[in-house]
Amino acid sequence: MANPAAPVRHLVLSRPQTTVDTLRGEIVRKGLHLLIALVPMLASFNLSATVALLATGTLFYVFAEKMRITGRTVFIVSDLTVLASRERDRGHFVIGPVTLGLGAMLALLLYPSTAAAIAVYALAFGDGLASLAGKMFHTPRIPGTRGKTVAGSLACFAAVLLSCLRLTGSPWKALLLALAATALEMIPVRDFDNLLLPVGTGFLATQLLGR
Template sequence: MEEFSLKKELQRKTVHVTSVLIVIAYFFLPKTVILLILTVLLIIFLELEFVRIDLQLKLPVFQQFYRDKEKDRLAGHVFFIMGAIIAISVFDKNIAMAAILMTTFGDTCAAIFGKRFGRTWIPKLKNRAVEGCMAEFIVDLAIGFMFLDSWLIIVVMAGTATIVETVVNKMDDNLLIPLFSGFNAQMLTYAISWGYLSFAII
């Protein structure tokens, strides 16, 4: 059962990793173009979700990627696209890209390491292992150092992403991680630019 669960999780996360294409496209395309593309993609996904949820028609190609809890609700990739659209619209470019990648790779590492190597389970949190949280935090830190210049912003952003992924239960972390981590990073960026936290620049 554990092997099957891990295999299914790997399949789902492989799809999520394709979101790196969003970041690559954002490097080369204007913000308006990438937002238009993502909005069209969101509409397509919502149409497919309408067919799946309201019309109750199975989509054989995509069915294997849905979790049991997504049977009668919007799937995680829809919330992820929403989060990416808002992040790109509101946050600085580097913050938005870091937030998107933290959502994808941090969450992926937490799931894989937690299921494969999880030994120390966090009390009162369902299926949350310390090992998975540590893996996510380390990966998020690495992503932060790729895009950002302030160690404080990197640590806060990685910490926010890890905490949100760990404690969120009823809401979708694919939406909350990029928004919460990006918002905290953006607020710290303003504080540093105003001279309040200049010591935090690498």
């Protein structure tokens, strides 16, 4: 028997979003986004288990999202997806959580622990706070970035700078990493910035730190 709530969820995902809806969705989306900051701590206890956890979570989300777009639901996951989805995701598979999980996994698999932590924090705090600041503060948009704002880029820079200062202990290395992460975050690749940002930032961190 078909789930009567399923059409409602499709309608919710398909309706135009108001400013309040957009901000609320952004807060939920980036709140979930910020949870990825727990990854370096978990990896410090057991790297393999952390990668396995990320892979399992990503695969489960793919299953849940395929269920949702065919009119069925998975408890909590489908509701959160609808609540956190952007207007551009209407009627489509919401890929952001997939690239988020993959981005964190790539950081752990490609780079040494400190560089991997920098990469994941850039993804969690840099990208996460950039989107929130961009929605909350009405500042000029940056040309050529498909809507990125000055406030968002400043938030990204500050978040990455602070996290890198703590991890590197070097102001100039932290500054370079923050500038690089901010530049990468401004590239208009939509949800694929979840891959570009940690991979690019982690690569530079590895070159600067050598570990």
